[in-house]
Amino acid sequence: MTDIKEKLSVTDYMSMPDDKGHFGVYGGIFASETLMQALEELRDAYEKIKTDKVFQAQFDEDLAQYVGRPSPLYFAERLTQQVGGAQIFLKREDLNHTGAHKINNTIGQGLLAKMMGKKRVIAETGAGQHGVATATVAARFGMECVVYMGAEDIVRQAPNVYRMKLLGAKVVAVESGSKTLKDALNEAMRDWVTNVDDTFYIIGTVAGPHPYPAMVRDFQTIIGREAKAQMQAQCACLPDALVACVGGGSNAIGLFHPFLADESVAMYGVEGGGLGVDSGKHAAPLCAGNPGVLHGNRTYLMEDENGQIIETHSVSAGLDYPGVGPEHSWLKDIGRVNYVAATDDEALAAFHTLTQVEGIIPALESSHAVAYGMKLAATMKPEQRIIINLSGRGDKDINTIAKIEGIEL
């Protein structure tokens, strides 16, 4: 116990970021002056609700009654047997309303938007999960909603595009740049500077300028806080390892953060390895990128020697992002979290394994965590336990899977 306390004072995970949004050298507010007022307003509002009992009670209530939390911590017995190593537990974010962890954050930001009197919300989306989660909250609060989505992702994630439209959102196809998630984020920022008076920008991951990385993290740590209590209840212990996929990094930080000071818990963030990290065709900035500045913060990026952002590749639209939340960059540098990659093929194999062995169809993003988690568990002892974050369900991906396998639906 004293041991942990001492370590905590050395690196006080809980006090990050500093008041300018820095996690070590990462994070910050690298934004145009045209956005500063909106960011400062948001920061002030967020500081206020952090300790506001009424807001927090409403947030908890919505997570329970609308999202359906707590999500189960499920012991995957057959998967554990098949892998033959550590006991594998799945944190079932796929069972949340709308099918992924993204709704935890949109509930939080939606409530904040309402509190700030904003009538219009905008969002960027890659896989469409965050777009759906935003459109859902907008419908519930009676707000206008515009979602920016890369033209390429609109094709890959057609079911989610239709869901957003059913929910009353306008989906705008982004044709600039690489036509994926990063370009959708650029376009949402442009909308925000233009309509800053009445619009709230709901960012879907722990990226962007301060306060987004901290705020989105805080809304997502419900995942880790629940998992910790559930593990305690099920076996009166801490897990030995945590595994989560990393796109921007929100489901991963949500699971990891409440465990950061628990030294015995190993952590693995799994990036989109695409065709292999050595091939150059991947979405793994922490494994193979360099620090730089994009979308308002300093973080690891995929860039060329001139500082231009390069195109990413991943079978999963939600991981197809050339940056990553700044807190992950810091956690990498201080060595607290291990960042690894799973390739497209590994993720696809894990998708089928989980579906067939446990009767759970995982999102392609989450399948990356499952792939690495199975590999890791195989190297561990039967009395050890790992938690894999099942960040979302795979219904949205069945068209992609069918296409890869040459099947026409």
Place this chain on the structure above:
Amino acid sequence: MSRLAQRFAELKTQGDKPKKALIPYVMASDPSPEITLPLMHAMVEAGADIIELGVPFSDPMADGPVIQLAAERSLKHNTSMHDVFSLVSEFRKTDDKTPVIVMGYLNPIEVMGYQSFAQQAATSGIDGVLTVDMPPVEADEYVPALKSQGLDPIFLLAPTSTPARIKKLAEVASGFVYYVSLKGVTGAATLDVASVETKVAEIRQFIDLPIAVGFGISDADSAAKVASCSDAVVVGSTIVKKMTINSGKTEQERSIIIKEISEILSSMRSAMDRL
């Protein structure tokens, strides 16, 4: 005295009445690498006082479609910061007076390191640097690096800028400040001169530097109106649109673009001087 300070001083004192600066913005190597050098000289000829040279970035978050496409065209030629340095060195061979500032995003500077960037920029004859996503709050290392090489750090202000942020900016900025005249991205159409006038007056309470106004200046008339309440007028999207007339590959194509842009600038120049 820096070239920028010198130029603003001259505009005030030379001639029979003070003049306002005309600052055209063009993206380096748009639409072709060969056009930019002769275009820069031609713009000076047509009445430009300062040249703002865009450095392309793959993710131009603060720009509207016109300048986004300019960056895409420029990047097709793999335009790098080093190409921009070479371009300005060439320009300096025959023009040692006209200030040149570079405008872009932080990451291409970040990969070089601030010191190394500042050294090479100063050596090539660049006078000022405007980095859209580098606000004063993050500039603790950036500003000293630029100033140590005699470069002017130029920062943006907006309709939403508060007195607190204007004061913070006044501590670090030099050369001039750039007031973004509207809420939005580059190339937006609406310009409300009365609100520009009010905000410029507010900024002047905190800052002694010349104030340039940009975003939304589309013709001689709007240039003159903005000039009447500021020290300089920046014109970007209106001239960058001309880069789509042709691909700028042949001498003849380039001269068509250069002629059209020169005409726009001349008309702005005379409207501004008629004030």
